Amino acid sequence: MIYLFDAEAWLWDARQGDSWVFVSLPEEASVEIREVAGALPRGFGSVRVTVTLGATVWKTSIFPDAKAGVYVLPLKKAVRKAEGVEAGDTVTVKVELDL
Template identity: 45%
Template sequence: MELEFSATTIEWRGPAPFLFAPLPPDESELIQQSARELTYGWGAIPVEATIGATSFTTSLFPRDGRYLLPLKVAVQRAEGIGLGDEVAVRMRLGR
């Protein structure tokens, strides 16, 4: 499954220095319908995502009925992404 969406980056005070791109409700709902086949545990879903010219692998994870896409520091630096920035994401779900 491939998706494209735009999101405003947020910060979540967790153990890692990530920003996150919250998936829109419609895309989150679509993923929830296939989550059982895609997850490898705890609701995490592996993805390959592209922002600008940077492609990376990570895992979506559920939070408050939606999914969050973690934006690694390397991705933030490569694309000049900061807190509150709008990002356009292309994403493929699964391994």
């Protein structure tokens, strides 16, 4: 399953000093992912993915955000630096589930 979407990068308010930046997956995609991956027990409900942002491709995990009801994708500092992304920027992201 592959999802391509635009999202605003946001700073996680619980760890602002550490500069944890995320994007939220669309609600429709999150529902579909939950249906497919929900039966796979992983830490914190995470799902393994391959992500493409600009010219950068990396493997990571997405995590459920119970408050927002969607999955969130952390944007590593190295990726943000390579792609010139800061919190508040809108980015185009491709997320492929690694089930």
